[in-house]
Amino acid sequence: MQRGPISPLSPNGQKNTGWKSLQSYHRMLTRTDIVQFQENKISEKFGVSPADFSDKVPFSDKETLSCLNLGHPPVIGFTSGTTIQTNINYWNTNYFNEQMSRDWYHQGLREGDYIIIFGLSTRGSMRYSMSMYEKNGVIPIFIPHHPKYIPEVIEAIRKYKPKVFNLLSNPMIMAFENYFENNNIDPVELFSCFDLFHFGGEHMSDRYKELVKSWQIDIIECTSVGDRYAAFECKERNGFHVYEDLLYIETIDDEMVVTSLYDTPEPFVRFKTGDIIKKHTEPCKCGSPHMRFEVLGRKTYQVKFQNKSIFPLDVQRIVETIPETRSGIFQIKRPREGANVIDIIVGYEKDKLNRDLSDLKNELESQITSSLNIPNSVELVDVKIILQNGPLHKVKRVI
Numbered sequence: 477m478q479r480g481p482i483s484p485l486s487p488n489g490q491k492n493t494g495w496k497s498l499q500s501y502h503r504m505l506t507r508t509d510i511v512q513f514q515e516n517k518i519s520e521k522f523g524v525s526p527a528d529f530s531d532k533v534p535f536s537d538k539e540t541l542s543c544l545n546l547g548h549p550p551v552i553g554f555t556s557g558t559t560i561q562t563n564i565n566y567w568n569t570n571y572f573n574e575q576m577s578r579d580w581y582h583q584g585l586r587e588g589d590y591i592i593i594f595g596l597s598t599r600g601s602m603r604y605s606m607s608m609y610e611k612n613g614v615i616p617i618f619i620p621h622h623p624k625y626i627p628e629v630i631e632a633i634r635k636y637k638p639k640v641f642n643l644l645s646n647p648m649i650m651a652f653e654n655y656f657e658n659n660n661i662d663p664v665e666l667f668s669c670f671d672l673f674h675f676g677g678e679h680m681s682d683r684y685k686e687l688v689k690s691w692q693i694d695i696i697e698c699t700s701v702g703d704r705y706a707a708f709e710c711k712e713r714n715g716f717h718v719y720e721d722l723l724y725i726e727t728i729d730d731e732m733v734v735t736s737l738y739d740t741p742e743p744f745v746r747f748k749t750g751d752i753i754k755k756h757t758e759p760c761k762c763g764s765p766h767m768r769f770e771v772l773g774r775k776t777y778q779v780k781f782q783n784k785s786i787f788p789l790d791v792q793r794i795v796e797t798i799p800e801t802r803s804g805i806f807q808i809k810r811p812r813e814g815a816n817v818i819d820i821i822v823g824y825e826k827d828k829l830n831r832d833l834s835d836l837k838n839e840l841e842s843q844i845t846s847s848l849n850i851p852n853s854v855e856l857v858d859v860k861i862i863l864q865n866g867p868l869h870k871v872k873r874v875i
Contacts, residue, residue: 582764803825
């Protein structure tokens with residue numbers, strides 16, 4: 477077996493000894509302190525008062541940012557392409573290092589700990605933040621985010637006993653589940669060395685929440701904040717945390733709009749994320765005084781049909797209850813004007829199929845109709861076909 481993908485990269489830089497004091501400082505802040513800081517930063521950075529910021533500063537979005545010529549930005553990656561077309565994405569490693577260092581300490585990572593980075597190549601090179609690992613003394617094990625590397629993941633776990641796994645996604649949970657079943661591997665024993673798993677890409681489905689619970693792992697979700705930044709849940713699991721000395725979050729018609737307060741080489745001002753959120757500013761039980769948010773849905777994922785609004789999660793809760801389609805992999809076709817039914821492509825697992833496809837199709841259509849009260853037509857395809865036409869960590873739910 478090739479050793480390259482699972483050989484950890486040993487840190488050799490200056491270690492960060494200020495993690496604990498930094499975390500303590502951020503938990504001493506009050507809401508008044510944070511609001512005052514943001515007001516001062518907005519006035520200093522943009523030359524307008526906070527009251528005028530929303531009125532005088534224009535919005536930006538993925539398409540406008542992808543057109544910028546920034547010379548030589550720190551890291552170039554790409555958006556996933558699941559909501560609109562894939563666009564170039566610029567990452568600022570200084571911000572990312574700062575945010576991740578805080579989150580990792582709060583999550584329990586310490587100098588000398590191993591972390592599996594089950595990484596996404598769409599976000600740029602997996603090694604783009606090597607300085608982050610070096611400064612914090614954390615030892616990363618880089619493995620590509622793909623089912624074919626599961627044997628390397630298992631070998632790395634057994635050899636190095638890592639503390640944190642970053643990152644699981646719905647398709648990878650499906651892949652691990654099938655691999656464990658086909659190879660008679662006990663996930664409880666395998667994952668016993670971990671303190672924490674990170675999950676991302678899209679919301680974890682209800683069935684997968686129950687599945688990972690049976691694996692006896694502690695898992696928290698993370699999400700992107702405008703495709704360039706990240707936010708994690710804490711173990712209270714009551715929303716995604718944002719560090720408000722780094723980002724300023726507005727909600728415009730319930731949509732999250734993000735502005736970077738950190739000094740970056742690229743402009744990131746009033747970026748419309750497309751995420752519909754609920755914002756919380758009361759202190760979290762974990763001790764953080766910074767805001768949190770819940771993601772209620774994506775604007776681009778809302779499908780309107782016969783005076784009803786349908787979101788992918790509505791369909792997913794139905795699809796994943798049926799054994800042949802338990803993976804919850806499907807795509808909704810956005811209906812044309814005047815359509816009588818809504819078309820849904822559903823992926824099924826061939827090795828789980830023990831009846832005629834027509835019977836499976838009828839059951840799905842019947843359950844979707846009775847649960848959502850919408851006429852529908854289901855097209856069944858091999859689940860692999862849907863997965864191969866998108867990024868590896870999530871599915872383009874609306875096409």
